[in-house]
Amino acid sequence: MELLMAILIGILFTAAVYLILSRSLLKVILGTGLLSHGAHLLILTMGGLGGSSPPVLDKGASNFADPLPQALILTAIVISFGVTAFMLVLAYRTYGEHKTDNMNLMRGNDEHD
Amino acid sequence: MINLLLFPIIIPFLFAIVLLFFKERIMLQRGLAVVGLLAALAASLFLVHTVKQDGVQTITLGSWPAPFGITMVSDMFSALLVTTTIVITLLVVIYSFTSIGEAREHYFYYSAILFMITGVNGAFTTGDIFNMFVFFEVLLIASYVLIVLGGEKRQLRESIKYILINVVSSALFVITVAYLYSVVGTLNMADISVKITQVGQPGIITVIAVLMLIVFGIKGSIFPLYFWLPGSYAAPPIPVLALFGALLTKVGVYAIMRTYTLFFVHHTDFTHGLLMILAILTIIAGCIGALAYFDLKQIVIYNIVIAVGVILFGAAQMNESGLSGAVFYLIHDMLIKGALFFLIGIIIYVTGTSDLRKMGGLMKTHASLGWFYLIAAFGLAGIPPLSGFIGKLLIVEGAFQADHIWGSIIILASSLVVLLSVIRIFIYAFWGEPQALPATASQPYKKMMVPTVLLIVLSVLYGIGTEWLVPYMTDASNVLLQPSIYIDAVLKE
Amino acid sequence: MRTNDVILQTTTKVVFFIIFLFAIHIFFAGHYTPGGGFVGGLLTTGALVLLLLAFDLKTVQKALPFNFVIVIGIGLLLALGTAAGSIFFNVPFFTHAFDDFTLPLFGETALHTAMLFDAGVYLVVVGSAMTIIQSIGGDA
Numbered sequence: 001m002e003l004l005m006a007i008l009i010g011i012l013f014t015a016a017v018y019l020i021l022s023r024s025l026l027k028v029i030l031g032t033g034l035l036s037h038g039a040h041l042l043i044l045t046m047g048g049l050g051g052s053s054p055p056v057l058d059k060g061a062s063n064f065a066d067p068l069p070q071a072l073i074l075t076a077i078v079i080s081f082g083v084t085a086f087m088l089v090l091a092y093r094t095y096g097e098h099k100t101d102n103m104n105l106m107r108g109n110d111e112h113d
Numbered sequence: 114m115i116n117l118l119l120f121p122i123i124i125p126f127l128f129a130i131v132l133l134f135f136k137e138r139i140m141l142q143r144g145l146a147v148v149g150l151l152a153a154l155a156a157s158l159f160l161v162h163t164v165k166q167d168g169v170q171t172i173t174l175g176s177w178p179a180p181f182g183i184t185m186v187s188d189m190f191s192a193l194l195v196t197t198t199i200v201i202t203l204l205v206v207i208y209s210f211t212s213i214g215e216a217r218e219h220y221f222y223y224s225a226i227l228f229m230i231t232g233v234n235g236a237f238t239t240g241d242i243f244n245m246f247v248f249f250e251v252l253l254i255a256s257y258v259l260i261v262l263g264g265e266k267r268q269l270r271e272s273i274k275y276i277l278i279n280v281v282s283s284a285l286f287v288i289t290v291a292y293l294y295s296v297v298g299t300l301n302m303a304d305i306s307v308k309i310t311q312v313g314q315p316g317i318i319t320v321i322a323v324l325m326l327i328v329f330g331i332k333g334s335i336f337p338l339y340f341w342l343p344g345s346y347a348a349p350p351i352p353v354l355a356l357f358g359a360l361l362t363k364v365g366v367y368a369i370m371r372t373y374t375l376f377f378v379h380h381t382d383f384t385h386g387l388l389m390i391l392a393i394l395t396i397i398a399g400c401i402g403a404l405a406y407f408d409l410k411q412i413v414i415y416n417i418v419i420a421v422g423v424i425l426f427g428a429a430q431m432n433e434s435g436l437s438g439a440v441f442y443l444i445h446d447m448l449i450k451g452a453l454f455f456l457i458g459i460i461i462y463v464t465g466t467s468d469l470r471k472m473g474g475l476m477k478t479h480a481s482l483g484w485f486y487l488i489a490a491f492g493l494a495g496i497p498p499l500s501g502f503i504g505k506l507l508i509v510e511g512a513f514q515a516d517h518i519w520g521s522i523i524i525l526a527s528s529l530v531v532l533l534s535v536i537r538i539f540i541y542a543f544w545g546e547p548q549a550l551p552a553t554a555s556q557p558y559k560k561m562m563v564p565t566v567l568l569i570v571l572s573v574l575y576g577i578g579t580e581w582l583v584p585y586m587t588d589a590s591n592v593l594l595q596p597s598i599y600i601d602a603v604l605k606e
Numbered sequence: 607m608r609t610n611d612v613i614l615q616t617t618t619k620v621v622f623f624i625i626f627l628f629a630i631h632i633f634f635a636g637h638y639t640p641g642g643g644f645v646g647g648l649l650t651t652g653a654l655v656l657l658l659l660a661f662d663l664k665t666v667q668k669a670l671p672f673n674f675v676i677v678i679g680i681g682l683l684l685a686l687g688t689a690a691g692s693i694f695f696n697v698p699f700f701t702h703a704f705d706d707f708t709l710p711l712f713g714e715t716a717l718h719t720a721m722l723f724d725a726g727v728y729l730v731v732v733g734s735a736m737t738i739i740q741s742i743g744g745d746a
């Protein structure tokens with residue numbers, strides 16, 4: 001199971017890197033989403049898989065999962081939700097100003113805005 | 114008052130929230146921001162006093178026992194940094210009154226600054242590695258808002274790069290924490306240190322050490338990872354730039370210093386050797402950048418990179434002189450970078466350009482600006498008795514003790530380059546033929562000078578009053594030198 | 607171009623309240639079982655987005671005349687206030703208090719200050735998600 005997860009995380013990271021390196025702004029944002037998904041899965045795997053019941057105290061629950069990675073993932077998901085939303089707004093505004101979502105055409109330097 | 118160490122975090126947070134309710138009332142926003150920062154300053158000064166009297170202060174949120182709950186730890190190092198942060202922010206806010214413009218003030222400018230300070234102070238204070246990630250995100254999201262506020266074409270373009278870099282580095286941070294958790298099974302920084310000592314730092318921990326260096330190196334802009342900094346920092350207006358330049362990279366530097374003195378202390382010849390080489394390369398790269406540009410902002414921005422290198426070089430020595438030098442230089446650099454950005458902000462306001470080749474002769478019209486600039490420039494380069502001197506002296510002394518002769522020579526040579534780069538600004542802007550200045554009101558100029566002069570005076574006092582500060586600095590570097598002080602304070606209960 | 611969306615609008619009027627009530631249920635369920643303020647807030651936002659899809663921005667703003675930035679502020683204040691309440695009792699920040707009470711109508715009920723904190727989270731999530739959606743959808 002751990003091996004399977006490792007491969008899955010690898011695929012997610014690969015796709016994320018591919019998307020982040022693409023020219024379209026929207027694809028870049030999707031890439032960051034995949035990247036954080038990969039990182040969250042990695043936390044889950046690294047905390048140790050297993051435990052048949054949710055880590056909520058209940059009568060008779062003995063074999064429950066490690067709650068800490070789940071708490072970490074929840075926090076990280078909330079944060080990446082916020083950042084992704086912010087980036088979407090920003091991308092939309094940038095598209096409005098620059099009239100393009102192509103990162104190549106957005107180049108500029110000090111002399112030339 | 115067991116919650117005292119949280120006050121410098123909670124007070125800015127509370128005021129940031131309250132400011133959300135007063136979008137349209139600028140005067141009220143300004144007043145509340147200043148009041149909040151003054152209250153936080155009082156709390157942080159009292160905190161420094163308490164830490165000096167009673168040693169390291171800790172608290173575990175929600176009354177959980179220590180390795181399980183989120184611990185907040187305030188030792189002398191973090192307490193001093195928190196205080197410096199609040200001082201600089203207070204002056205930036207006052208500087209902003211005249212320089213940021215009402216349009217930005219309407220869009221939650223002060224709120225964003227206070228949210229950012231919450232994150233910065235939290236990152237300085239936290240004793241939990243994942244909580245540090247959370248505070249990093251708080252300060253980053255606030256900095257995203259600050260960097261894009263105003264929505265100019267260039268700002269939008271640069272902030273996309275800035276956000277993207279930081280999102281990737283945050284993902285790396287999460288990944289690193291995941292690896293660390295799988296090896297040591299804890300997130301409490303004191304407990305991690307204990308567990309790493311128990312397993313004797315196997316190879317995987319060293320890998321994690323390098324990963325941490327990459328994560329914090331992106332935020333702190335060390336050598337191969339500083340490429341995003343000059344472009345992104347040049348985009349926002351000067352007060353925001355001053356805030357970023359003085360504080361944000363320093364949070365990364367703090368995180369490197371904390372993890373490299375608390376966690377990874379068993380194979381220093383590799384980890385700290387790597388840190389030292391990167392620090393030296395950072396200095397060289399920064400020097401090249403600082404001399405290459407004719408743009409005021411770029412020159413000072415590259416000086417941030419140099420300073421990061423110097424501080425980390427001191428930290429990499431892992432001996433008493435090196436570490437206390439690094440602490441000295443870190444706080445000096447926060448003060449003097451703030452002052453320098455204020456000054457070039459005024460120069461840009463007066464001349465209407467940031468290109469050195471288009472200015473000249475300011476000494477005739479704005480003599481006091483010139484003199485204060487000269488003091489700040491000498492302070493940055495470390496000419497005694499100004500504030501940069503003692504830090505650099507201790508760092509070089511530490512490097513000689515650790516037999517890193519070549520490194521210290523490069524540090525000393527870099528001081529000359531730093532001096533040259535800032536004096537170049539002086540020569541071009543203040544000497545030479547007076548250029549026609551655009552018509553500007555003198556009222557804003559005077560108002561901008563007030564916080565600038567205050568900050569310069571503060572940095573001069575920091576240099577002259579070294580003797581008086583030494584006990585505090587010794588406390589700060591002792592915690593770094595002996596992790597047991599930190600660990601005992603957290604885990605003793 | 608205005609299409610005929612009578613079916614969507616009529617269904618939405620019913621479905622909105624079902625989703626909203628379910629969100630409230632999830633919010634309170636978070637006390638001892640999976641659920642809580644964040645999920646509840648997202649569900650509520652989902653319901654609001656459905657309203658926005660079926661009707662338009664102006665109609666929804668007229669029906670729900672909130673400034674969602676203020677909603678964020680209230681939520682943050684509620685969360686911070688709950689956590690900071692512990693300062694006045696000189697116990698560590700974030701320490702919660704809870705006890706069982708016998709309330710009329712509900713009977714034996716466990717009340718926990720963490721619920722107030724969660725209510726703050728709920729408001730922040732609804733507020734920030736709606737702010738973002740309104741700022742993107744505003745000039746479409």
